[in-house]
Amino acid sequence: MSQEPTYAISYGKMHVPVYRVYAQPLAGIQPIPESLFTSRSNTLWAFEVDVEVFGQNFLPAYTEGDNSAVVATDSMKNFVLREALDYTGSTLEDFLYVLGQHFLDTYEQMERLQLTARELPFSLVPVPQRGYASFTESGILFRRTHDDYAVAELSFERSERGPVVTFQRSGRVGLELLKVTGSSFTRFVQDEYTTLPERVDRPLFVYLDVHWKYAHHEDFVGRDLARYVAAEQVRDVVQVVFHEFVSESIQHLVHEIGLRLFQRYPQICELSFAAQNRTRDQISVSESDEKIRVYSDPFSAYGLIKLTLQREVRMTEEV
Numbered sequence: 001m002s003q004e005p006t007y008a009i010s011y012g013k014m015h016v017p018v019y020r021v022y023a024q025p026l027a028g029i030q031p032i033p034e035s036l037f038t039s040r041s042n043t044l045w046a047f048e049v050d051v052e053v054f055g056q057n058f059l060p061a062y063t064e065g066d067n068s069a070v071v072a073t074d075s076m077k078n079f080v081l082r083e084a085l086d087y088t089g090s091t092l093e094d095f096l097y098v099l100g101q102h103f104l105d106t107y108e109q110m111e112r113l114q115l116t117a118r119e120l121p122f123s124l125v126p127v128p129q130r131g132y133a134s135f136t137e138s139g140i141l142f143r144r145t146h147d148d149y150a151v152a153e154l155s156f157e158r159s160e161r162g163p164v165v166t167f168q169r170s171g172r173v174g175l176e177l178l179k180v181t182g183s184s185f186t187r188f189v190q191d192e193y194t195t196l197p198e199r200v201d202r203p204l205f206v207y208l209d210v211h212w213k214y215a216h217h218e219d220f221v222g223r224d225l226a227r228y229v230a231a232e233q234v235r236d237v238v239q240v241v242f243h244e245f246v247s248e249s250i251q252h253l254v255h256e257i258g259l260r261l262f263q264r265y266p267q268i269c270e271l272s273f274a275a276q277n278r279t280r281d282q283i284s285v286s287e288s289d290e291k292i293r294v295y296s297d298p299f300s301a302y303g304l305i306k307l308t309l310q311r312e313v314r315m316t317e318e319v
């Protein structure tokens, strides 16, 4: 006799685009030496949200075609958009925190919930000031940039005290950074498979995703943003360390970036990096000046270097 299957169920809505205008400005974050970033107007605050809902209560929809407990994913999309209008805060993490609680408070058949937000980056356009003597940022016209962007992920489940966060991760993803000099890769294993030449100075091109976890939820929700980690600052720390540090490898580089981020943000307990090696192949070197070179696309496979750093963070630690 065949056994009954066991089921793992989830469903939801992916890529709900949200363009909220005149959201609460992001202010009150701590400045850091690597970054000019201290605030964001949120005049245009654009992102997309994924909603994934878990619960055995939805099983009859699969096994019997009984939709009586099913919240239509179209309604989930409307819920997200309504919440975006009502939201009074200024960060992706806090928005997801409020959204997740409201979902679970509204729909008792939802047992667990996973929410993801990805920023849709826009930047203010520079325009001449009156009289055209100098330039300033237009406060109203934005350019869509297909650049690196912030992400946030939160998971919730129910407890006797109401919805609780079971997972949190923030990130800055899609960085693409090329440093023309000041990176090497030498003294690696040499054997019958080795064709890569040692390079004491290579133009290192990396695609990089950085994620971090807070030790305490209090630091990423609510209005007091003194312990909030702005993804723009994290991007700037990555850039500054890459600029300054002469690395022996991407492994060496991401470790150095990790140490600097831990130093800047005592409230972070985990950092993870996924770095793709996108370094181009050297094609030719100028005979008159060996600094002048041409590079082109390499073999299409690329190296992937990952690192996760964890530490214990005590609640009393000073910023």
Ligand SMILES: O=c1[nH]c(=O)c2[nH]c(=O)[nH]c2[nH]1
Pocket: 185, 196, 248, 249, 250, 251, 277, 303, 305
């Ligand atoms: O920084 C690097 N790390 C590696 O592990 C590696 N492997 C490789 O072929 N090139 C590089 N570069």
